[in-house]
Amino acid sequence: MNQTDLLEEVLHLSRQAGEAIMPIYAKDFAVEYKADESPVTEADIAAHKVIVAGLNKLTPNTPILSEESAHIPWATRQMWDEYWLVDPIDGTKEFIKKNGEFTVNIALIRAGKPVLGVVHAPALNVSYLAAEAIGAFRECGEARIELKVTQKANTGRINVVGSRSHPSPDLAAYLEKFDDVEMVPKGSSLKLCLVAEGSADVYPRLGPTSEWDTGAGHAVAEIAGATVTQVDGSPMTYNQKDSYLNPYFIVSRLVD
CATH class of the missing domain: 3.30.540.10 (Fructose-1,6-Bisphosphatase, subunit A, domain 1)
Structure with a gap:
């Protein structure tokens, strides 16, 4: 097929x-x-x-x-x-x-x-x-x-999508890098899709997720042209370890 x-x-x-x-x-x-x-x-x-x-x-x-x-x-x-x-x-x-x-x-x-x-x-x-x-x-x-993701400069107002049900204490520290932040609350893997469609600029997931939470949305975001990486910039991979837990990750259309 x-x-x-x-x-x-x-x-x-x-x-x-x-x-x-x-x-x-x-x-x-x-x-x-x-x-x-x-x-x-x-x-x-x-x-x-x-x-x-x-x-x-x-x-x-x-x-x-x-x-x-x-x-x-x-x-x-x-x-x-x-x-x-x-x-x-x-x-x-x-x-x-x-x-x-x-x-x-x-x-x-x-x-x-x-x-x-x-x-x-x-x-x-x-x-x-x-x-x-x-x-x-x-x-x-x-x-x-x-x-098709349009890249956006890392300046001005940044729309950040975050979880409705899983707020992360690490998120506030991450957001300090931006001058002007508009939070967009959203549940489930729709957060990755919002970056793919341009409704959000970045989705920092600085809290626990499992691989099944992200696999489909990861495909949508990355194939649309967004970046999906671990916090250190390395690739986010699946089925490469015993645990199902993902590392912290960033989905983004921002460029420095």
Whole structure:
């Protein structure tokens, strides 16, 4: 299957997951908590089942790592050159608050790098999709526009997107480098997508995230032309270590 067809199939699958999520979102639902105290709902599980079944049919020989089935030994994962990285609902806290800022994240990782990604926000009716050989796009309703990051000078007013649910004490120190900052609060992987579409200039994530939180948005932002790096400027990679935790990172369209 060529990359264009694969991207469209993954977009369709993300929407199917969204269709499984929204009836649960519309009602009262139970919230459980994992060992790390992160919340999980029946919608996370429903979306997980839809996505895993769809990916297994689409690419039966490609392994899948989902937040809801993450207990795969490093000894197994380190043999993977290519795999699907899935967060059935990124922004579960936003889902619980019912503010709409949650997403379905599906990324294809190859040799430690996201090469294809879809971020679908079912409550907002907006999707972001990207593949290396094709480009990055934002789709809202029937309208699809290509995303091409315009670089911006590191001066004047800087729009900084940050988390609604995970404020970081390190963020204030980072923001001191800018003369004029406008904060743009946003939940889930939509933060990476805002940089991709130019609604924000920089997203400094100076707090904990897991690889499934960022893989799809990373693909969208980087393929659109933004930089996605660790704080020291080195590449942000996936499945290169035992832990699923990401380093702190910066998503930016700023140039010095």
